[in-house]
Amino acid sequence: MKIVKVEHFFPRQRARLVKITTDNGIVGWGEATLEGKPKSTRAAVEELADYLIGKDPLRIEHHWQYIYRGAFYRGGSVLMSALSGIDQALWDIAGKHYGVPAYKLLGDAVRDRIRVYAHWGIGSMTDEGKAQARERLEALQKQGGYSVFKSGPGGKWRGHEPPAMIDAFVERAYLMREWVGPDVELAFDFHGMMTPALAIEICHELKGMRPMFVEEPVPQENIDALKLVSDRVTFPIATGERLLSRWEFREIFEKQAVAYIQPDASHAGGITELKKIANMAEIYYMHIAPHCAIGPVAFSASLHVDAVVPNFLIQEQTDWVMGSGLLKEDWRVKDGFVELPTKPGLGIEIDEKAAEQNLDIYVEELGGEFYHESDGSLVDW
Numbered sequence: 001m002k003i004v005k006v007e008h009f010f011p012r013q014r015a016r017l018v019k020i021t022t023d024n025g026i027v028g029w030g031e032a033t034l035e036g037k038p039k040s041t042r043a044a045v046e047e048l049a050d051y052l053i054g055k056d057p058l059r060i061e062h063h064w065q066y067i068y069r070g071a072f073y074r075g076g077s078v079l080m081s082a083l084s085g086i087d088q089a090l091w092d093i094a095g096k097h098y099g100v101p102a103y104k105l106l107g108d109a110v111r112d113r114i115r116v117y118a119h120w121g122i123g124s125m126t127d128e129g130k131a132q133a134r135e136r137l138e139a140l141q142k143q144g145g146y147s148v149f150k151s152g153p154g155g156k157w158r159g160h161e162p163p164a165m166i167d168a169f170v171e172r173a174y175l176m177r178e179w180v181g182p183d184v185e186l187a188f189d190f191h192g193m194m195t196p197a198l199a200i201e202i203c204h205e206l207k208g209m210r211p212m213f214v215e216e217p218v219p220q221e222n223i224d225a226l227k228l229v230s231d232r233v234t235f236p237i238a239t240g241e242r243l244l245s246r247w248e249f250r251e252i253f254e255k256q257a258v259a260y261i262q263p264d265a266s267h268a269g270g271i272t273e274l275k276k277i278a279n280m281a282e283i284y285y286m287h288i289a290p291h292c293a294i295g296p297v298a299f300s301a302s303l304h305v306d307a308v309v310p311n312f313l314i315q316e317q318t319d320w321v322m323g324s325g326l327l328k329e330d331w332r333v334k335d336g337f338v339e340l341p342t343k344p345g346l347g348i349e350i351d352e353k354a355a356e357q358n359l360d361i362y363v364e365e366l367g368g369e370f371y372h373e374s375d376g377s378l379v380d381w
């Protein structure tokens with residue numbers, strides 16, 4: 001079997017799909033989305049296609065090694081996202097070739113269902129804001145039976161803020177706990193917006209409502225700063241959506257810098273690398289809570305790793321990753337879980353008419369530029 005065609009499509013924002021076709025007609029799909037850099041990943045996939053044509057698609061580890069090491073310069077979000085999408089497509093082909101879901105080729109499942117969390121929070125304490133939050137909570141609990149929700153503080157944070165801004169967020173968090181009760185888990189994504197001191201101060205205020213975790217309390221580059229927060233906070237800290245490959249997670253592990261890691265199947269190196277990262281985390285007693293805020297193929301790829309690693313905690317999902325027009329059949333959440341894929345490969349059927357489009361939507365995918373009104377300086381959002 002040989003690869004004869006590598007195509008890419010951009011049917012909607014935050015969904016760059018890779019389609020690999022073999023000479024015997026097997027088609028594999030992957031997702032190489034890199035939020036905010038759609039043109040760069042397109043070029044990267046095109047360059048890697050030149051290497052892949054004519055190769056055996058089943059030599060997944062070999063191709064991973066070539067793409068990562070072969071061009072001398074390694075890593076970076078553009079190359080790693082392109083590699084991730086190609087890796088997923090090759091696993092899709094392998095599963096289809098052998099007639100089994102991809103996770104069967106990874107040692108088979110160690111769980112029967114995959115626990116997922118939804119995004120929910122109280123965005124505003126106005127009557128209207130609270131009514132909207134109530135409505136969404138009830139809908140999510142009714143439709144999917146979710147028992148874990150994540151939200152964030154929102155807003156524009158400087159190096160420090162007065163008590164009123166901190167209290168406004170903390171008050172919302174405690175009200176959320178009151179609404180959901182003690183059987184539901186609540187997590188908060190600080191989105192790397194805080195300084196260590198501010199993150200620690202806010203976490204101390206949150207402590208009484210017993211969060212499941214706080215995510216990215218500080219940006220991703222300085223692991224010592226992250227550990228500073230973890231060491232001073234009594235509940236779990238999580239990070240990892242912007243860390244790529246085992247090498248970028250190494251220091252997190254060695255310093256025991258967090259409780260949970262959140263690698264992304266479309267950024268960290270695909271199914272192949274996500275599993276290796278998870279296996280490394282296992283020996284540090286860290287669990288994985290894979291990040292997924294892009295498209296449905298990335299979500300589907302994550303499920304195959306979630307199925308096979310013992311140290312899996314929970315899978316992120318956002319409303320638009322469940323299929324949203326790109327899959328013939330959306331993933332469904334029941335009692336807060338997704339069933340294991342049963343079909344060969346990634347276990348999905350792409351709606352080719354919807355997926356095989358290259359829309360001219362190269363806009364500022366992540367919402368544009370944000371500045372502090374007070375002095376015009378850039379905001380981490």
Ligand SMILES: [Mg+2]
Pocket residue numbers: 189191215216241
């Ligand atoms: Mg996040």
